[in-house]
Amino acid sequence: MSLLDVRDLSVVFQRRGEQSFTAVDKVSFSVEPGQTVGLVGESGCGKSVTSLAIMGLLPRRGNKVTGGVLFDGTDLLQLRPNDMRDRRGRDIGMIFQDPLSSLNPVVPIGVQVAEVLERHRGMDRKAALKEARELLDAVGIPDPNRRLKEYPHQISGGMRQRALIAIALACKPRLLIADEPTTALDVTIQAQILTLLKQLVDETGTALIMITHDLGVVAGLCDTVNVLYGGKVVERAARHELFARPRHPYTHGLLNSVPRLDSPRGEPLHAIRGSVADNIPWAEGCAFAPRCNNVVDACLEGTPPLESTATGGDLRCNNPVSEEVAVP
Amino acid sequence: MLRVIVRRLLQLVVTLIALSALIFIWLRNLPGGPVDALLGERATPETRALLTKALGYDQPIMVQYAKFMQRVLTGDFGNSIRTGDAVTEVMGRAFPATIELALAAMIIAIGLGVPLGYLAARFRGRLLDNLSIAGTLLGISIPIFFLGYLLKDVFTQNIHWFPPSGRISTGVDNTNITGFFLLDSLLTREFDVTADALWHLILPAFTLATIPLAVIVRMTRASVLDVLNEDYVRTAEAKGLRHKTIRGRHVLRNALLPVVTTIGLQTGALLSGAVLTEKVYNWGGLGTLITDSISGGRDYPVLQALILLAALVFVVVNLLVDLSYAVIDPRVRVR
Numbered sequence: 001m002s003l004l005d006v007r008d009l010s011v012v013f014q015r016r017g018e019q020s021f022t023a024v025d026k027v028s029f030s031v032e033p034g035q036t037v038g039l040v041g042e043s044g045c046g047k048s049v050t051s052l053a054i055m056g057l058l059p060r061r062g063n064k065v066t067g068g069v070l071f072d073g074t075d076l077l078q079l080r081p082n083d084m085r086d087r088r089g090r091d092i093g094m095i096f097q098d099p100l101s102s103l104n105p106v107v108p109i110g111v112q113v114a115e116v117l118e119r120h121r122g123m124d125r126k127a128a129l130k131e132a133r134e135l136l137d138a139v140g141i142p143d144p145n146r147r148l149k150e151y152p153h154q155i156s157g158g159m160r161q162r163a164l165i166a167i168a169l170a171c172k173p174r175l176l177i178a179d180e181p182t183t184a185l186d187v188t189i190q191a192q193i194l195t196l197l198k199q200l201v202d203e204t205g206t207a208l209i210m211i212t213h214d215l216g217v218v219a220g221l222c223d224t225v226n227v228l229y230g231g232k233v234v235e236r237a238a239r240h241e242l243f244a245r246p247r248h249p250y251t252h253g254l255l256n257s258v259p260r261l262d263s264p265r266g267e268p269l270h271a272i273r274g275s276v277a278d279n280i281p282w283a284e285g286c287a288f289a290p291r292c293n294n295v296v297d298a299c300l301e302g303t304p305p306l307e308s309t310a311t312g313g314d315l316r317c318n319n320p321v322s323e324e325v326a327v328p
Numbered sequence: 329m330l331r332v333i334v335r336r337l338l339q340l341v342v343t344l345i346a347l348s349a350l351i352f353i354w355l356r357n358l359p360g361g362p363v364d365a366l367l368g369e370r371a372t373p374e375t376r377a378l379l380t381k382a383l384g385y386d387q388p389i390m391v392q393y394a395k396f397m398q399r400v401l402t403g404d405f406g407n408s409i410r411t412g413d414a415v416t417e418v419m420g421r422a423f424p425a426t427i428e429l430a431l432a433a434m435i436i437a438i439g440l441g442v443p444l445g446y447l448a449a450r451f452r453g454r455l456l457d458n459l460s461i462a463g464t465l466l467g468i469s470i471p472i473f474f475l476g477y478l479l480k481d482v483f484t485q486n487i488h489w490f491p492p493s494g495r496i497s498t499g500v501d502n503t504n505i506t507g508f509f510l511l512d513s514l515l516t517r518e519f520d521v522t523a524d525a526l527w528h529l530i531l532p533a534f535t536l537a538t539i540p541l542a543v544i545v546r547m548t549r550a551s552v553l554d555v556l557n558e559d560y561v562r563t564a565e566a567k568g569l570r571h572k573t574i575r576g577r578h579v580l581r582n583a584l585l586p587v588v589t590t591i592g593l594q595t596g597a598l599l600s601g602a603v604l605t606e607k608v609y610n611w612g613g614l615g616t617l618i619t620d621s622i623s624g625g626r627d628y629p630v631l632q633a634l635i636l637l638a639a640l641v642f643v644v645v646n647l648l649v650d651l652s653y654a655v656i657d658p659r660v661r662v663r
């Protein structure tokens with residue numbers, strides 16, 4: 001059995017007097033124990049909303065979540081709020097995008113790590129701080145004794161993200177969700193944080209859902225990759241398969257748009273034309289159709305179903321990029 | 329920290345000296361004055377000149393100010409022209425009354441305002457929130473003297489819940505140690521006096537509390553709404569922390585920072601409100617003293633000391649607010 005099985009997860013934002021908006025549309029994917037799964041897509045494709053829905057962190061009002069999120073066989077969406085509260089931080093940890101704003105500015109780092117241990121492992125403050133020191137050490141924060149008493153504004157961005165990782169992994173959760181953990185960081189620090197995440201995930205056997213728009217992150221980390229567009233999974237494949245033979249025109253475009261050092265000077269960068277906003281209002285057809293180079297008539301009539309491919313992945317496309325066309 | 333306090337205290341001294349000069353000159357340029365008040369309209373120019381000279385008001389204003397400051401430095405603020413009592417003594421009677429009233433008002437304003445503001449934010453858009461918005465608008469808009477007479481009318485004339493005026497019932501024998509009736513009676517264990525003083529205090533304190541209460545509710549509500557959207561609150565939720573911990577450690581601790589500043593600034597409103605409230609409830613404090621001293625013939629010595637004291641209270645309270653800010657917000661902590 002999979003550790004996490006997301007089945008037909010939909011999130012619809014509703015506001016009185018306004019047309020409802022489907023941010024996540026019947027997304028299904030699963031995560032095996034210890035596996036690293038990527039959710040990839042550009043801003044607004046529904047990847048963050050998916051993760052918040054899994055965590056039960058969407059606002060209580062103004063949205064409707066349907067489908068199932070089976071964690072170890074239990075549907076998290078059916079749990080009472082307090083039971084979900086018991087699981088958050090213990091079974092599932094989460095790391096957020098902006099490490100400065102994600103830490104409480106008026107509480108010392110040590111307490112922010114320790115409070116998870118106090119909550120889920122029943123430790124007293126003293127024991128929890130001792131453990132927090134070990135955790136900070138484990139995520140590579142130098143001089144952890146001093147850092148325990150310091151406040152978020154006193155440490156660097158990279159260290160803040162390390163502290164957040166320590167918080168998320170404090171109770172040794174079986175699943176870690178990382179929502180664009182490197183976006184707010186310098187490129188050099190990004191690499192360090194990714195290496196750290198990979199190392200920790202390998203050591204502890206924690207499964208990881210990596211949410212990113214950065215294909216470099218996917219290439220270095222993920223076992224399987226789900227490409228999201230317009231709230232739907234458009235392609236799913238094992239990492240090497242996806243990079244070697246992207247089938248969906250969107251995936252193809254994403255890979256194509258990565259600038260290459262070995263391309264001739266002066267050659268223009270490849271971009272996917274248009275923007276995500278082009279698929280609004282939600283027409284019948286494929287959400288990517290207005291931006292697609294491979295568009296055929298059928299694309300405008302209805303969204304194609306997600307179908308299995310010969311290589312073991314899934315694909316939602318009427319006219320996929322031929323397997324022979326490799327990315328340069 | 330100590331250096332900051334010392335520096336701020338030195339600034340305070342400079343502020344007070346400048347302020348004292350300003351008050352001194354301003355008061356003496358007001359139309360009317362003690363001479364007119366004491367002698368009446370029909371006094372001859374000769375008698376006027378005589379009294380003016382006797383009071384020392386014929387000298388150049390800078391000389392008068394210098395003499396005043398000289399005496400102030402020895403702790404002598406002169407005598408009231410109206411009653412002849414030493415100013416320090418008059419103030420000593422009135423000051424505790426006002427502080428007791430203002431403190432009670434502030435306790436009501438903070439004690440009710442912060443929880444109400446928090447609840448309004450938590451239940452944003454629901455009945456409680458709408459009621460609090462309407463209520464605070466009313467609280468800010470309604471003039472104190474009007475509300476004072478209204479409450480007095482309802483609670484002392486129609487239903488006799490509270491006494492109409494004064495700090496204590498006639499015939500109640502209270503021991504005077506500090507002038508704070510509640511404190512004194514607690515110290516001497518005369519609990520019936522405590523109850524009586526408290527009974528007198530409630531209505532005026534509530535009247536005075538309305539504006540700060542409304543401001544604190546609104547400030548807390550807005551601030552909590554801001555903080556609830558902060559990423560670190562989401563992090564706290566992602567940790568699975570209990571509601572209690574999230575509310576106290578993550579929401580309120582951050583949300584109260586701007587509220588603390590507001591509380592300091594409300595001291596000014598409290599002092600000016602006290603003047604009106606004390607008038608309504610015949611509360612023998614600084615407010616009563618200040619109106620009596622102005623209408624009763626520009627009692628220069630008393631007025632000078634009073635305004636200076638009010639300024640001192642305001643500056644000291646805001647100094648305390650700044651210092652407490654440094655304690656609760658590590659980002660402004662000073663080295």
